[in-house]
Amino acid sequence: MNKILEVKNLKKHYPVKKNLYGKTRETVKAVDGIDLHINYGEVLGLVGESGCGKSTTGRTILRLLDPTEGQIIFQGRDITEYSRKQMRSVYKDMQLIFQDPFASLNPRKKAGNAIEEVLYVHKVKDKAERKERVRELFNMVGLRQEELEKYPHEFSGGQRQRIVIARALAVNPKLIVCDEPVAALDVSIQAQIVNLLTGLQKRLGLSYLFISHDLRVVKYMSDRVAVMYLGKIVETAPADELFNNPLHPYSQALLSSIAAIRPGEKRKKIVLEGEVPSPVNPPSGCRFRTRCKYAMKRCSEIEPKLKHVGGEHFVRCHLH
């Protein structure tokens, strides 16, 4: 068994409109039947445009949101029905890094104390030992010792994200869900944080679920990538293969949108027509058919299954 996390048919629906008797009339299907797995020491990138359900997926896996349907199996244990109290033991092995580091730090706690508190809660009772570990964590994420005594508002965005990373590492997790960890940072700082995350992953043998809409970052970070569209995964493949040979029309369009790195480099851009359909009323059959230039009659009638197309490459499309 080498899967650290397995998610089966995960669904998260939000009721939006209720009728007179309190019965739900409409639901937003933010996540609508997702299967994915992450192996020990692997980085799985989860990409898709805003509002496709990436973050909801991450939060549901961490049980910050209760899934409507499906199963979450973490280290062989089914944690789908775990209570808040039971989840506390799971959080020793599974952590989250937030998009906005400032919002995820208590404004009234000094950086050092914020991390020390985590150690205290996790039963490191000896104060000297805690201080030592905090220093070690600070070193690990490249913060200076003088900065232990500062409040979050005194740090720059990149430094704050380093604190958040150090805090997540304090419990020695095995899997970290990174929810757009660099999206809120300056481009010049993004590379530093990405390198830090990669370095830590290699050094500590961590697994990441790396959620991002930035395809270049995902390409750099991930071993495998899953592409999400409107609450469903449409394609998963090893990173290199996906970026060289995307099979799903949506993946193709998404990847063609990466800005050219070298000036003068020519790329064929596929521009998608129309808007993302509402997750309240997703299209019948294939969800991408309304914007797909290859759409056939079959696409509106039968929902394509996730098909194995060799190696670790899966795609949800009638073309393949």
Place this chain on the structure above:
Amino acid sequence: MSIYQSRDVKAHADKVWFERDTVLEKKHDKDISILLDFIRKLFKHKGAVIGAAIILVFILTAVFAPWLTSYDYESPDINAMLQAPSWEHPFGTDEFGRDILTRIIYGSRISLKVSLIAVAVSLVIGTVLGALAGYYGGVVDYIITSITDIAWSFPTTLLAIAFIAALGPGLQNVIIAIALASWSGYCRVVRGEVLSLRQREFIEAARILGMSDSRIIFKHILPNALTPVVVMATLELPKAIVIEASLSFLGLGAQPPLPSWGVILDSGKGLIGQAPWVSFFPGLMIMLVVLGFNLFGDALRDVLDPKS
């Protein structure tokens, strides 16, 4: 590169390093500077200064009462009954010949004690209930909010009188009655604050980091929700003083010969024609102290408001 040029470069580098160091130093002093900034803003506010001065005099009077007067507040003096204000008795004497100033000075102890304890107790009740309602939501929220709304819908003084009716008169019961009658305001404010803080990411982060609900509520949410509560408490103190005086005036609070301001006021009400000073001075004191707290509380609210 000529010598001059390299000197320029060095001077420039020095300047950069100097600026960097000063920036770093400034950053370290930020904690203190925020506090200093707050105090400076507060002292620029006229109301705050006047209010603070009145409160300070009030507190010092209460603390040093025995040193401020040579008379006794209890024992009658048949030779000095109902004397008008004079050098000997600046605020005059009452029908038993007791010095009004002395009684007011000792009365400030009662006002201070009652208001502080009652506000502290109601603050704790209101804050804890508000935090529970805001954090847990659902049924807990529904029950607490319903009780709060009922408590909130009664005028505080009326509710306090009802509690006194049940508990019986006396200073201790006045404290309990005021506390039980005035927690609903804190509860509503804290619930609102907690409701918005609960959605913040650092609370989610605390949950994921394995912290218990009580730790999250007391160490992460409440410290961030207390600013409006502090302002509210300074504005509740004068209300408690007035309610205590009212209850004592009605004979439901401190019992004579205890020199509560309400009791002194009450003792003068039959003599208002012949000895108005008996009622006038305690009334004036109540007004001044309430004014002081209100000025200070309003100033505090202005200064703490981030939009100001």
